[in-house]
Amino acid sequence: MDRHQLKVMINKEYRELVNDRGLMFSLLIIPIIFSIVLPILLFILGTRKEVSASIVGLNTFIEQFKMIKYPDYLTRGTVPFYVIFTYFFLPLFMLLPIIISTVLSSSSFIGEKEHKTLEGLLYTPINTKVLVLGKALGCAAPAVTISTVSVLVYILVVNTVGWRYFKHIILPNMTWLLVTILISPLLVLLSILLVIGSSQYLKNSKSAQGVSMIIVAPIFGMLISQATGVLILGVFETVILIIVLILLDIIVFCVVMKMFNFEKFILNN
Template structure:
């Protein structure tokens, strides 16, 4: 595999993403809600706030969460708030790279089909694996960095405004670090692979987004199980899940490359 070709394709894709102002703007809506609006609502109103109580899953999460995951030096009155910030928000932030990468990747092959720019790329000496990896990296880089930026903003808000609530800095802990630097990249890679797999067989980016979201539902279900309190992303669970996803990523990448048919794609343009 020629790394220079992969980088060239990646840079080309990133340039196209940068030009699409409407898509770029929409990518920040969910991160802003999860990293700024929702945590501020909890900090200002507490877990007994009527608005917070109406957020689906919070009551069930607090009821199922085991006390072994909670530190002893947190004020008893703030245990619920601490649990929400440290554990309940993890699956929300794992949804960010899935949503962002799905939007970006769905415009990759399908977007080039719609703009009639894919045919010229298919006739270049770039190999299938180089082409697909370049497009994956172009979608993964902004997705991962947007997620990291969201986690950073979330941490700043939590440790500055929340300092008066807990009396100490509580973020980040080792679980959040592991989730951010290990789990986020592999989940992003898998999401993009599924989108590219679908994109080869549909004619519009909206169709690609719809079908790929259906394929990603099992992954979303696993993430939501954390929000119910039935599965907690501690370090061991996070590393184990990341290891499994790395294997799945490798297998699906090989399948996508093998099933990639330039002639069929060209005829369908």
């Protein structure tokens, strides 16, 4: 594989993203809300029942969490905050890289077809594998970067604003580290591979974004499970999820590389 060609493709994707200010703005809005606005808002409003009732499933989750062992430094008044910021927010930050990578990859692959620019790329002396991998990595790098920075900002906000309540640093714990370092990149790769694999059968980027629901649905399931107390995503559950995602990424990558057909991709308008 030609590393120079691969680097050129990744740089091309990066330049297109930076130059598209509208896309950049839309990608940064949700991370800002998740990592800054919501945590500060919850700290300001507190966990009164009228506040928590506005968040679907939060009251139920707080009640279920009472049965779980939690740190000794927590008091009756700080348990709800701890529950929200260490467990309830976790699936939201698992959704974030999926949303970002899906938007980027659908804009990259389907966007090339919509704007009739992919044919020009295919006439260049670039290997098909390099083209696919370059575009995939070009979409994955910003998605992982944005989601990781969002988690770091969230941790900083929660620990800083929450110090007056906890008198301890509550994040990151092992589960959050595993999600940030391993699960997020794996989810990003899986999301991009699914968009690449399905792009040859789809006509526009809106259809491609619908493919992400294959991944989003289980994450929503985790959010609902945590809210009802059916499943609490701890270290053991996170490790199992990592193993499953690794296997899925390998399987999907092999299938996509074997079945992807650029001629079909271009002709399916």
